[in-house]
Amino acid sequence: MNAPGQSLTIKFHGAAGTVTGSCMELTLGTHAILVDCGMFQGSRGLEALNHSAFAFEPRRIEAVLLTHAHIDHCGLLPKLAAQGYRGRIWCTGGTADLLEYMLADAGRIQESEADRRNHRRDRAGDARFVPLYTEADALSAWRLCHPIGLAQWFQPALGFRARFWNAGHILGSVSVEVEANGTRLLLSGDLGPENKAFLPDPAAPAGMDHIVCESTYGNRSREKLTIEQRRERLEREVTTALARGGNLIIPCFALERTQELLLDLARLVEADRIPNVPIFVDSPLASRATDVFAAHAGELEDVDGQNIFHHPSIRYVEDVAASIRLNSLSGAIIMAASGMCEAGRIRHHLKHNLCRRESTILFVGFQAKGSLGRVILDGAQRVRISGEDINVRAQIRLIDSYSAHADRDELHAWIGSRRPLTGSLFLSHGEAEAVEGLRTLLLKEDQGAHIIAPRIGERFELTAGAPARRLETGRLDLAQKIGEDWQNDYADFITQLKRNLERIRTEQARRQAMQEMRRVLESYNSIREVRKRNRTGGR
Numbered sequence: 001m002n003a004p005g006q007s008l009t010i011k012f013h014g015a016a017g018t019v020t021g022s023c024m025e026l027t028l029g030t031h032a033i034l035v036d037c038g039m040f041q042g043s044r045g046l047e048a049l050n051h052s053a054f055a056f057e058p059r060r061i062e063a064v065l066l067t068h069a070h071i072d073h074c075g076l077l078p079k080l081a082a083q084g085y086r087g088r089i090w091c092t093g094g095t096a097d098l099l100e101y102m103l104a105d106a107g108r109i110q111e112s113e114a115d116r117r118n119h120r121r122d123r124a125g126d127a128r129f130v131p132l133y134t135e136a137d138a139l140s141a142w143r144l145c146h147p148i149g150l151a152q153w154f155q156p157a158l159g160f161r162a163r164f165w166n167a168g169h170i171l172g173s174v175s176v177e178v179e180a181n182g183t184r185l186l187l188s189g190d191l192g193p194e195n196k197a198f199l200p201d202p203a204a205p206a207g208m209d210h211i212v213c214e215s216t217y218g219n220r221s222r223e224k225l226t227i228e229q230r231r232e233r234l235e236r237e238v239t240t241a242l243a244r245g246g247n248l249i250i251p252c253f254a255l256e257r258t259q260e261l262l263l264d265l266a267r268l269v270e271a272d273r274i275p276n277v278p279i280f281v282d283s284p285l286a287s288r289a290t291d292v293f294a295a296h297a298g299e300l301e302d303v304d305g306q307n308i309f310h311h312p313s314i315r316y317v318e319d320v321a322a323s324i325r326l327n328s329l330s331g332a333i334i335m336a337a338s339g340m341c342e343a344g345r346i347r348h349h350l351k352h353n354l355c356r357r358e359s360t361i362l363f364v365g366f367q368a369k370g371s372l373g374r375v376i377l378d379g380a381q382r383v384r385i386s387g388e389d390i391n392v393r394a395q396i397r398l399i400d401s402y403s404a405h406a407d408r409d410e411l412h413a414w415i416g417s418r419r420p421l422t423g424s425l426f427l428s429h430g431e432a433e434a435v436e437g438l439r440t441l442l443l444k445e446d447q448g449a450h451i452i453a454p455r456i457g458e459r460f461e462l463t464a465g466a467p468a469r470r471l472e473t474g475r476l477d478l479a480q481k482i483g484e485d486w487q488n489d490y491a492d493f494i495t496q497l498k499r500n501l502e503r504i505r506t507e508q509a510r511r512q513a514m515q516e517m518r519r520v521l522e523s524y525n526s527i528r529e530v531r532k533r534n535r536t537g538g539r
């Protein structure tokens with residue numbers, strides 16, 4: 001029964017109409033808990049949101065239920081703790097262990113970003129920029145972690161009970177089931193694909209009143225490969241790359257992708273399917289994350305209980321000097337972060353290998369618009385790294401079948417397995433087209449389904465057996481920030497310009513094309529001048 005005045009409500013503070021900044025507030029009377037407290041990432045407009053005040057009073061929150069250790073789900077926990085939050089952070093043991101390194105790394109990035117800005121501000125005599133949080137704040141937040149196993153009920157605050165289910169996304173990731181005042185709610189967190197290394201397929205109970213489901217790939221269907229088929233692709237790429245005699249450079253994310261590749265590479269070496277060359281993991285964060293995987297090897301699938309991450313071919317590079325020494329090598333496999341080549345040690349490996357014909361750069365993850373990784377993958381012939389122009393002569397390759405996310409069909413199947421659903425389905429954590437794609441697919445088979453695409457700032461009342469009722473409308477001012485901003489448009493424009501110029505065969509024709517574009521730019525400027533004169537003239 002629903003007691004009057006005690007209804008469960010949900011408010012979306014992020015990851016609505018966008019894929020980052022996951023944070024949902026659940027309230028029951030005067031009690032409030034959060035599911036995730038993530039950082040906004042991507043465009044500058046979005047990242048600016050990290051610096052604005054929380055839309056709730058941090059001291060009033062009694063518990064945080066954390067789905068997993070990706071920064072867009074946990075990255076504002078240090079800010080929450082620094083502003084007075086003292087409750088528990090409920091999560092799995094795997095998430096808690098990863099969180100220590102992920103948050104500390106995020107704290108270091110915030111501090112060095114602030115140093116960089118202050119260097120400029122000091123010279124200009126401007127006020128100092130305060131980091132979003134520090135490494136010390138990050139570790140204080142991490143100490144609030146309270147690990148709990150899957151499927152065990154716990155009470156995060158009075159009137160709530162909750163339990164976690166495997167979400168199959170990354171080590172430790174969960175979906176969250178919450179019951180309050182007779183209403184059953186399931187929040188998917190990020191869902192993994194089928195055939196994911198290390199993790200069983202996502203699981204959760206059926207028969208909910210309301211569901212919040214992510215929709216990152218709600219409009220995309222991926223080719224379904226088994227782990228063995230994916231490994232065969234990697235085998236082909238590695239064999240071809242090493243036969244050229246140069247290095248194989250793999251830009252990759254420190255968490256999960258690095259470990260998936262290590263598993264595949266170690267298995268291929270063991271089976272004599274690729275040459276036994278040194279495999280360097282050149283990212284301190286990736287090394288720490290791998291330690292956590294090794295510590296949890298007993299819970300992981302596909303590792304057969306052995307410590308695959310301590311394979312004799314795998315070397316973990318700790319200090320910068322050792323990382324730089326790799327520049328003189330040839331015939332090695334070097335994995336380094338960041339995955340999109342925007343920062344980290346991958347940049348000096350690219351600097352030393354992009355210009356070598358015998359080297360290969362192999363991308364194994366998503367490259368966002370405007371990132372250096374995307375520019376290289378799109379076929380740029382020259383790139384600028386740390387102030388130096390580098391000619392691209394290396395082989396550029398891509399395997400796009402590694403993914404930590406369910407695609408459209410897998411999301412559809414996950415939602416289908418949760419039926420019957422008596423209330424509403426919220427599609428969160430997706431860009432507008434992705435949400436629309438999934439919504440259309442779901443409505444095709446059930447026209448009566450009550451599907452909501454929530455906005456940031458919207459609050460809904462959730463009761464058992466009835467559709468959700470909107471209590472507060474969303475913040476329209478944020479809708480614009482979520483959309484692509486000038487920076488993204490600019491990066492996209494430059495990428496397109498480069499690609500179009502590179503399609504023109506001869507140098508002479510390219511120069512002529514540039515001449516013509518210059519003329520367009522000049523005529524554009526003179527039109528602006530005329531307009532300006534017309535506006536101000538005569539007065």
Ligand SMILES: [Zn+2]
Nearest residue numbers: 068070169190
């Ligand atoms: Zn995630």
